[in-house]
Amino acid sequence: MRSAILPVQIGGRNGLTFPELWNPAATTKDGMTDIHPEAAIASRVSIGMLRQRGKFVPDGESFAPCVRGTDHPIHKPNNKEDADMGMQGQPLLVTSLIDHAAREHAGREIVTRWADGSMTRSTWGEVGTDARRFAAALTKLGMKKGDRIATLAMNHGHHLVSWYGTAGMGGVLHTVNPRLFDEQLVYIINHAGDRMLFFDAAFLPIVERLRDQLPTVEHFVLFDAPAREGYLSYRDLVEAEDGRFEWVELDENDPVGLCYTSGTTGNPKGVLYEHRSNVIHAITEIQPDVFDLSNRAVVLPIVPMFHANSWGVPYAAATVGAKLVFSATNDAQVLCDLMHDEGVTHSAGVPTVWIAMFAHMDATGIGYGKLRRVIIGGSAAPRAMIERFMRAGIDVGHAWGMTETSPIGTMGKRPWNWDDMSFDEQVDMVCRQGCPPFGVELRIVDDEGSELPRDGRTSGRLQIRGPWIIRRYFRAGEDAVDEGDWFDTGDVSVIHPDGVMQITDRAKDVIKSGGEWISSIELENAAVGAPGVQEAAAVGVYHPKWDERPILLIVKKPGADVGEADILDYLKDKVAKWWLPDEIVFVDELPHTATGKILKRQIRDDYKDYRLKSLAEA
């Protein structure tokens, strides 16, 4: 029993009192104490799990050893104190998300535009049924609770079914990023121990090339093509089932998803999501200050489903029955057409996606349709991009997060005095990464781990904690957080007095010059505002006096005529004088990670022996 607020009379079917249930006199010679099954079960139930009556199945492994040899088929925790029984305690489960969507929003559409240009339409009701068919098929193939099921796939309706179907058979859905290098793919799938791999036909060459190196994978399944020698098909599996599968018994702390970080340093690391963390994240995401999703929203998640749960959109949309529009290709024209044809109101993607969209819009003169809110994340959004959306009357949700944070860490703030702010002040505010929603906490610390002030000036390592923040990487053997649950994000930021967080850099990208820090991100963001600049990367190169000095790598817009002096002139009133790069290097392209971020590590490697012209001349 936990702290009693009533006399410790335990009611229920046998009316035993507490001393009868727990009998200290029954302590055995080896120090074990006897306990009556009723009391043991009561204490277990008081821990708040599996209160769903009629479904409670005692967990033999963890619990039976404590109890006399009975099979105690107790369904009703009636023998608990009233004080602990006020409210129902259904677990927070991903399966409840799809059950809700299928029951309350059965007719709301799920649209897929496939890689071959064909379109299919489904509904939340059909996704609910198909998820049960999917779960039944996997169970028939021998998949069991806790098994990892991998996907190597773009965004589409079958992929969505696999998320919920895997959850419902107790599995862990492992979304694999098909843009990774072969060695990374092999490492990740083996590390996860995936038993099945569902994949798009477009990635058949990858699978054929690697399958011999994937000994744990027992079944390879084509998501979007008929079965062939050595490959099952999604459609065959699902169509053989009737959709009456009962979800397996789940605990809200059971794992349900697995996603590996893109691995800019060392081996990729697996982040294991739980039912509880995903559900709390989903309810959080729909709120007006985060994604602002309602039943009337039509969401086009451009962010891939293999990229940090597509930022949680497939879960959040189910909570409110939003319409989902998927595209299996990330072509700007396709996305623009979908946006217009399907009446998209909300979209989410990394900055590079929007750069491509803008280019397409500029070339064709096409507008935004019904779009009213875009979520930009993955890396900091340039000011010019934010301004363009806002001038078009579109709300910008500038998000910060990472695979380890499910991923919403913060969302750009529209504070209470928003309507009184000038347009420029509003843009300034959105350029910052914003505030954590209820649930997560932020702090910044120095290199010794001491907390730094929220003064808007002091930069420090950004740390985060909360119910949807990682505790431990998959199979890591030790926690990724400190004693206080703080996870070090590897980002460097300030926190303003109003609680607004502003990323200043990645810890490893900071340019350390003369003992001070220069933010490579701020330099880049300033530079991409300059006319003729398409992309920019700032890195530090060796300097004998200052340790490091910044240089800027610039990719020009097609046909742009812009020189070093133009850019330096543009920058001079936008950053501190001593932040101005020592040199501008024009390049044809910049290297990117599989998730579209600029690969700073490679640039640093490429330029690690770079000798500044000013030094060469000296």
Add this chain to the structure above:
Amino acid sequence: MRSAILPVQIGGRNGLTFPELWNPAATTKDGMTDIHPEAAIASRVSIGMLRQRGKFVPDGESFAPCVRGTDHPIHKPNNKEDADMGMQGQPLLVTSLIDHAAREHAGREIVTRWADGSMTRSTWGEVGTDARRFAAALTKLGMKKGDRIATLAMNHGHHLVSWYGTAGMGGVLHTVNPRLFDEQLVYIINHAGDRMLFFDAAFLPIVERLRDQLPTVEHFVLFDAPAREGYLSYRDLVEAEDGRFEWVELDENDPVGLCYTSGTTGNPKGVLYEHRSNVIHAITEIQPDVFDLSNRAVVLPIVPMFHANSWGVPYAAATVGAKLVFSATNDAQVLCDLMHDEGVTHSAGVPTVWIAMFAHMDATGIGYGKLRRVIIGGSAAPRAMIERFMRAGIDVGHAWGMTETSPIGTMGKRPWNWDDMSFDEQVDMVCRQGCPPFGVELRIVDDEGSELPRDGRTSGRLQIRGPWIIRRYFRAGEDAVDEGDWFDTGDVSVIHPDGVMQITDRAKDVIKSGGEWISSIELENAAVGAPGVQEAAAVGVYHPKWDERPILLIVKKPGADVGEADILDYLKDKVAKWWLPDEIVFVDELPHTATGKILKRQIRDDYKDYRLKSLAEA
């Protein structure tokens, strides 16, 4: 251990493997099985509680009996399987709500307009500090975890502090409705076993009259007046503390609030809210399809804080840092002035409140200011009221719920095709009580408990279940729900094919005529639309042929000239012909419950021997 998804290697400080931890060979002769403390603790932690490292305190009563005699001061659940360690598992606590608001929205205002007309302004930051001072003061007075602390108070900032302060010392905040009869107040406070009572000076006469009958109450504290003989003062208690109190250790399933139903039948019954249920309810409430609350919202909760948690507003507002505007009086002029002066965007109250507001607005010509969303609940909102708000461009959230449902059960739906609907179709939709947000489930059943179809025609008893729905009344000894967790609401409703629920009546108010059901609510709602009608109540009276026939009690608007024929004429195309009341009875007023609902029970009692004129004439 729960189902393992990894080899059962347990890491952590001693590297023991599972067989070493749980040794079947150590089963004792009485059937008990030995288990290593590490494994026991691991299994406990796997149940997902108290993962906050550094704060984990083993619970001796429930747990120690299973473990060898050790004091196992384990702080880090490092000895758990990686598979179960993906995400952090902070408990969902009401104290985290105020911590969040105080940290992230420190400067956002809490405004109180006191009964004497004076105004005070506080902030979420100050409420956070004051809540800690409040908790410290209660702890000094000997209050302990689980103790019930009562309030007999209107809406104001000190009341808000007491909610969070009580939660933070581990207490259970019992909001008592001052409008109840003396016998009910005495019953409730004694049944709850309240140890302290905080009250407004306005209720001093009640307290002086009843205090001798309240033996469990050790301290009586004035919220809004100086101490006097026999009475402490809130201000003295709070001002003696420095605000550095540390919240007590809490489990998310600990009780935190207690509210008694208004008791239209039998003794009032206590509904015991838990930290977890209140927090999930709060996050749910802010979503666009429910209250639609953001950091920019200014909320005037007209619904009293002693009425079903003020519909959760004081919790929900903290999650987003909304500004709260409290009025300690419910005078329409005061409320209208506050609405304008404070820029209120959201308000919530029962229909009778809005009737009074409309009368004031009509008399003065004052408008709605910045109001953009009103939540109407407590009883069904008349169509004319909904229409008036909507014509003024104000969103109406027509809510259904009860004390037992925390209280949000459903919220009027604005479906995905809202913008394509005509104004009348929109009003039709809002007149219905809407859909459950993610988390709760509804069904309708017949008198035998069989589920009825969602066809929009079949009426049945409305049942509900979910994480913020009651399981058991306080000290009831048995659950208030059935095997499947379904709670019978006592309401009668249909569910439409689109999932929209529409209350047709209270089960006990249904008029049973000729074997069919006539909805008293539909009759009343139709009648209040008639010119000159202020309020209406429909009840069934004895009829020898039809068992019951409806009569309508009508309160006319001041000065209105309306007769029986006018009303029957108005109704004739609004309800089925056989629903038309056999008689209209004009009365000066109708009896109301303490929460402002029409007291149908009393009307039924008053009219139980009523003889229809048509029968007298026969």
